[in-house]
Amino acid sequence: MEQKLRLRQFEALMAVIHHGTVTRAAKELGVSQPAVSRLLADLSQTLGFSLFDRGGGHLVPTQEVRFLQADIQRVLDLMDQISQVSQSITERKAGHIKIACLPGFATSHLPAVVAQFLKDRPGVSVTIEPDRPERILEWMIEEQFDFGITDGFRGHSAVVSQDIHVRTVCIFPNGHHLERFSEITPRLIADERIIHTRRDSDFFKSLEDAFLDEDCSLISLVETRQFTAACEIVSNGLGIAIVSELDAMQFVHRNIQIRPFSPAISHRLSLVRPTFKQPSAITLEFIDAFAATLAPFEMRVAPSQ
Template identity: 25%
Template sequence: MNLRQFEVFHAIMRTGSVTGAARLLNVTQPSVSTVLKHLEAQLRFRLFNRIGGRLQPTPEAQALLPDIDAVFSRLAAVERLTQDLAGGRLGTLSIAAAFPIANGYLAKAVATFLSGRPGLRVALQSLTSPQVVDRVASREVELGVVHEPVGSTEVETELLVRSSIAAVLPADHPLARAPCVKLAALAGQPIVTYLPQNIFRLYVDRALAEAGIAPPIVAQVTVSLTGIMLAQHGAGIALVEPLMLRSLAFPTLVARPLDPPVEFATVLVRPRGTPDSSTAARFVQHVRAVLREEGLLPPEH
């Protein structure tokens, strides 16, 4: 499928007719019909059935739609980017980070970095770690911040900070009385943690297995904040990355480190072979200063 065929297919799916697609694309109805006919011949299956004067998508068309939608979402993003470039609105520093990082200390770092720099513009994207790596590798952003591991050979990484999975639980829970929660004490406790697709789930499962316990996992989540919210509402003890607990107000919850600790690394990600701009280099220094203020890095000596 080429981009023109994508356009025709997408327009018909949006409008439900060849006539509507032609109007949307500002072309003639026969040209849309011709592209659709060639496309179905090329694919060797039908994309639409005509029912009651309208085109009804086949199951094959419905299966294609999410990926085609994703293509047009990215094209729309590129169009907005070119408009920003033409209008001089593009930020001089573009950053992408995993959700809890972007909405935690990185948001604070960006806000305080902008203070006193009225001419600076920053674009901050909150994404999954693989999406961040993809944006950096394609040079859509200058700097990424993600949790390890990073599998791409098209980027370079630099350690930013080491952190740990924690037990997030009500402050009045018996296990919250100690400064840390021993993994063995979680036996029989209802647990909220990540879905298997999340890299942190591997860390949690390994730690529980090494402790010789298999507590019931009552809920699985995509991001840490959802796990914290479930703990807030009494679903169970959340074994998650606790950064959002520091960034948002959860007065009834506490985070206790696990014993033994379940550690992971957070890294800066840059396009391979591309040095930082002077602004990016200053921003990285500022991020480290914010981490020291937050107690997530030891003070400089």
């Protein structure tokens, strides 16, 4: 039966090359002298040639060993690197996380979370790729990304999902006549032109139902996929909008007023990852960290919609 090369044999060989004697090599490796001799004998038998000649009281590597020495050292260095990286992964300090997200998150909330997460993890790197919900779902199914932040997710067997219902608020420019109200209802804004999400979104349907329940019609000004776009328009002095509180707080010092909206409507976010792709420990830790940043804005009991 053909014998296989073992890493410990290479370690013994390089220790003897470095020290010149089996005794010193054994001390460095923390094993007995006979153990080192056996490792060298087995390695010599496997390779098919002698490893050392004697010269001046020291063991001198043969020409064959000299020919292989650089390659052996590279193997040992690589194994040492793998060991260090493995330790870093165990300590959650190394790895790579590929994140897919809604476009608004790529510029408004996620970067700050990533920056905070990476501060104490110098060996961790992150990819952030924004796109529409349909594309994010495809990426999860195809296992191209580790983690996704999306909305409108209706479930899929190849995707694990954690839903978080974020509170929504009404925003309007400073100086608007709505400033005198502590809470905004559909009837109060029935005559206002509203910036809202796409008509085919679950959130728009919930918002429209809230208006219909009070016998009001929603007057459209701008239709946009992103809450951040709605916030930008309002901060420039135009219209009012019903947006997630998470997005509204990014604009709190930018010429807008924020009021609770009644009835309570949540914006359902889904934190998703591939079902059949084993997540790394660092990925799971990041998902937990990201979810924790949403907790202050979470509607604990989702309303019937």
